[in-house]
Amino acid sequence: MVNKVLAAFIAVDGLFVSMGAIMLGFSVIVQQTCFDTPTEGMEAARDLLYQRFPFSAGIANAIMTFIVFLTTLPAITTNNRSWLKVAGYLVVVDAIFTLIIGVDLWIVTLRLKNTFFEIWVSQPPQVQDLMQTAFQCCGYFNSSSPAFVTDATCPSPAAAALMPGCSAALSSFGNVFVDNIFTAVFGMVGIDALFIMATACLLKERKEMERFRDIDEKTGTRGF
Template identity: 30%
Template structure:
């Protein structure tokens, strides 16, 4: 018989898998709110990926319940579960790696996105961070409460290659926000991997133990129903 301790570990990782799926789905809806910096950092494709991952993990949890309640000699459900977990792991690893790789090039990546923002959004960012222009004083600068004509003229006169002038341009302050957010995203995504791999490992243990129990039952039956001495 499969030990209660083994099944306890299996159940713990299974519940964690459900929690991860729910968190991913909730994240995909909460972060659809209107927020200029958040919308700049997290695209609709990212939110869709989070929703898909969440649904996959929740489906895996539901399938696992059906697989584990089968009789001992029926292990095909758990075998299929392991294949599903491998697919989940590949999906999580792919999404997490994509976000991580994007975060390595965010200064240039977000420059393109920054240029696509409407004028009002760039004005909001300039006023929030007290900066003018993205890479330099003339790069996508907009007149705003902070960026007055005199401030724009001053910022435009600064050397963008001088690190002492970096605080006057928006690139550093924008990417400081996006870097934190992206790090949280791919770290959370990679955080699903130990759960998936843990459940995979304990599912293999449960399969092995059930097969072992069934083998001993057959041996016992051949001995006339008597146990081993």
């Protein structure tokens, strides 16, 4: 008969390591591509935000997830509770690490307007042109602060003065974009919490099995 507690633990363990693989793949791929020369305004805004993300922490977090997963293998294949306890403690640390990454991304959304201003003024006119075209705006706060880049969207000072600054559009785009990312990270913390609960349940069951085994040995009855 299948041990339902162990089966549930294995299922959550698989979900847990899949989470680590997703975080590692996302962090490595995006970190390598976000510095490419943009060809479109929304792509430029996205990649410039990506450059502010803690990808090194994400990679470290993913590696730690794999280490935790490796400690669960002997815990699954044997009835030894020591490995299971080690895995449980490491999952707690991993969950805190993931939560810190999520909070860091959430803090980014609280100051997006200022963050994008720092990004905007550091970009060459070609990138500012792409963002003005994509978001149909001129300048950052307005057409003169800082001064707009002359392009098809903002062909003259008079035309640019009639257009809104890019700060509102960029902040709105960034909020939605970063919200999706940190929500996914907080979802990973939820998986960590589920894994902690599954580990606690398996530990409790194994402790019960050990107690019954001790009773059987004392009474001379052979247990299963």
